[in-house]
Amino acid sequence: MEHYDCAVIGGGLTGLTTAFKLRSLGINAIVIEKQNRIGGQIETHYTKGYVYESGPNTGAISHPEVAELFQSISQYCQLEIANPSAKRRLILKQGVFHPLPNGIKGGIMTPLFTWRDKFRILGEPFRKKGSNPNETVGELTIRRLGKSFLDYAVDPFISGIYSGDPMKLVTKYALPKLYALEQTYGSFIKGGIAKAKEKKSDRDKMATKDVFSVEGGLSNLISSLAQIIGERHIILNAKDIVIHHEHEKWQIDFLYKDNTKSLTANHIVTTTAAYQLPKILPFVDKHLINPIANLPYASLMQVSVGLKENPNPAFKAFGGLIPSIEKENVLGILFPYQCFKNRSPKGKALFSIFIGGIKHPDLLLLKDDEVKEIAIDILQRTMGYDEKYPIEHFAIFRHDKAIPQYDENTKSRIECISKIEAAYPGLFIAGNLKDGIGMADRIKQGISIAIKIAQTTQKDKG
Ligand SMILES: Cc1cc2nc3c(=O)[nH]c(=O)nc-3n(C[C@H](O)[C@H](O)[C@H](O)COP(=O)(O)OP(=O)(O)OC[C@H]3O[C@@H](n4cnc5c(N)ncnc54)[C@H](O)[C@@H]3O)c2cc1C
Structure with missing residues (x-):
């Protein structure tokens, strides 16, 4: 039976980034994907000279790992930063698009927010910081900024990222940077000023607010990662994957071209959607896996x-x-x-x-x-x-x-993941069920898991 240091389940951005980093660190990793294509939610289409995406369109270079990844694959594909005009974001009010203000003058003049809330924002630095770690994005916004900011800034922003409801998403998990800003500095305004003055390392400076795609579309990122990982290290059309844990080893069984195929690995990284997990990991207690699988x-x-x-x-x-x-x-x-x-x-x-x-x-x-x-x-x-x-x-x-949707059950869901990972060393439950849904978050998570696995593998090999 073929044996690998690591089997990565799912060939979307998380799985491919993990496998790319593992292989670049000398770890023998394989990607196992159920569909006949890689990329998962990322797919670029080409028709009559139009180049368009069916999944994500743009990401943000919000973590240094994103810039580093693109630097290391620059021979294969080119990062494309959006035109400066992309900084202009519009919000519809009463049938007309208005620019979302980004300065003091624009903030005063915009018809998007009420005069009451515009004045109220002057008191934001003096407002008490929140104490409820399960506070929703909507509740936080009303408490610190006012209802019109929720209606005409945060609600559309949450639609744009999560297609979600700000009254249901918990800030600590859905917008962790915003949560940390209030918790650390007591206020968004004070936090924003302090952050701007903070000394940053050269690596931290690699994280920017720039919006990115890839020349020719995001599928070029996927095919580049696949090329570097190597075709023979990616199995497509692997149906009905089931993982078994026996004698501290992992065995992965799946249907491939109508035959059952099995392989073993020292580490497993799952990157599928949460609702797939009970089938893939049947040995896990249902009291631990069901709260994860119930992610909306x-x-x-x-x-x-x-x-x-x-x-x-x-x-x-x-x-x-x-x-x-x-x-x-x-x-x-x-x-x-x-x-x-x-x-x-x-x-x-x-x-x-x-x-x-x-x-x-x-x-x-x-x-x-x-x-x-x-x-x-x-x-x-x-x-x-x-x-x-x-x-x-x-x-x-x-x-x-x-x-x-990182809702009110996110904390207990993450605790279940930690308990499972602690009970079954070598298993990593990854993907966008935790740590953020953005492409930048996916890249950061994949890189960090790969580094952890490489460290234990190198230790084990002595
Ligand atoms: C319409 C849409 C628009 C989006 N817009 C943006 C955006 O503008 N910016 C942004 O940053 N993010 C956006 N996102 C989110 C982002 O695309 C995802 O968070 C990210 O691509 C998820 O990558 P992943 O690898 O974690 O998961 P996926 O891409 O879902 O990959 C998981 C892979 O696992 C495979 N799989 C599932 N079950 C099994 C199984 N049993 N066995 C083997 N393989 C299995 C799947 O086929 C898939 O290939 C958008 C998402 C969607 C759907």
């Missing part, structure tokens, strides 16, 4: 629209988000052709429209024609689109369980 997910639909002519060439921004209070069927629109090179043929426009989310799972059941109507309607009312700019590319991607 938001469903999400991404609609890609290519227009033969750009209806509004002067309009420059990353995209527009739509607050729930506006009662639209759309969560937001991205303008990939404005952020990155060659995403649409010259003079044409490409939009990604997001529909559904945790508050509207019903919208994923709409027929394609109905979805098209919603897409055209929002483009007409907000982007100056009219029938004289024909749609020449249209694609709908429905994601049933798209984004995990």
Whole structure:
């Protein structure tokens, strides 16, 4: 039976980053993926000169690990930082997109927030810090900033990242940096000022607010990692994976081309969605695995629209988000052709429209024609689109369980993961069920697990 230092279950960004780092540290790792392709939620599509994503569109270089990863694979693919115009984020209020302010003058002038909350923000540094570690993002925002900031900044921001409900997501887990800012400095404003003055190491400086993709689309990141890992170290179409733990060794059984295949490993890293785990890890007590498997997910639909002519060439921004209070069927629109090179043929426009989310799972059941109507309607009312700019590319991607929601049960879920990992040394339960859903978080988690495994492997080998 083939034996490996580590078997990584799942060939999405977390699994591939883990395997890439393991192999670069000399660890014999294999990736086992159930689908006939790698990438998981990441997939770039190419039609009539349009380059578009069905999963994530952009990430943030929010951890040094992201910059380091791209440096180390620069011979294979090129990191692409979004145009400076991508710094402009729009929020819809009463049918009109307004820029989200990023300075004092813009903050005073914006129609997005009430005058009461604008004045109230002057008192933010003096407000008591929160003491409830399970406080939701919505509760925290109302307490420190006011309801209009929740409605017209935080709610759309949470839709943009989690397709979620700010009244259900727990800040400590969903926005850990924001939670730490309040806990450490007592205030967002005081914390922001202190952070700006803080001396940073050269490595810390590698983490920026820059928004990234990859030249030619995110699938190029996936294929580059796969190329470096090596085709023979990635098994596709591995069905019904079951892991057994016997005599301190791991055995992985799966169906491959209608035959049962088995291999053994010293370490296992699972990177699948939470609800897959009871089947994959049948030896784990159900009192520990069920709370993990019950993690709720938001469903999400991404609609890609290519227009033969750009209806509004002067309009420059990353995209527009739509607050729930506006009662639209759309969560937001991205303008990939404005952020990155060659995403649409010259003079044409490409939009990604997001529909559904945790508050509207019903919208994923709409027929394609109905979805098209919603897409055209929002483009007409907000982007100056009219029938004289024909749609020449249209694609709908429905994601049933798209984004995990770090809700009030997150603490106990993470405790269960820790207990399982402590009971079964060598097993790592990873993926976006914890540590963040962003691509940057996935890269950071994969690198850190690989380093841990490499250290124990090297120790064991003496
Ligand atoms: C529509 C959408 C838009 C998003 N937008 C953004 C964005 O703009 N920016 C951002 O940073 N993030 C975004 N995200 C989140 C981000 O894409 C994910 O968090 C990240 O890609 C997850 O990577 P992963 O490897 O952890 O999981 P996945 O990509 O889900 O990979 C898990 C892999 O495991 C495989 N697998 C599952 N079960 C088994 C099994 N039993 N045996 C073997 N293999 C199995 C799956 O097939 C899959 O390939 C978005 C997600 C979606 C769905």
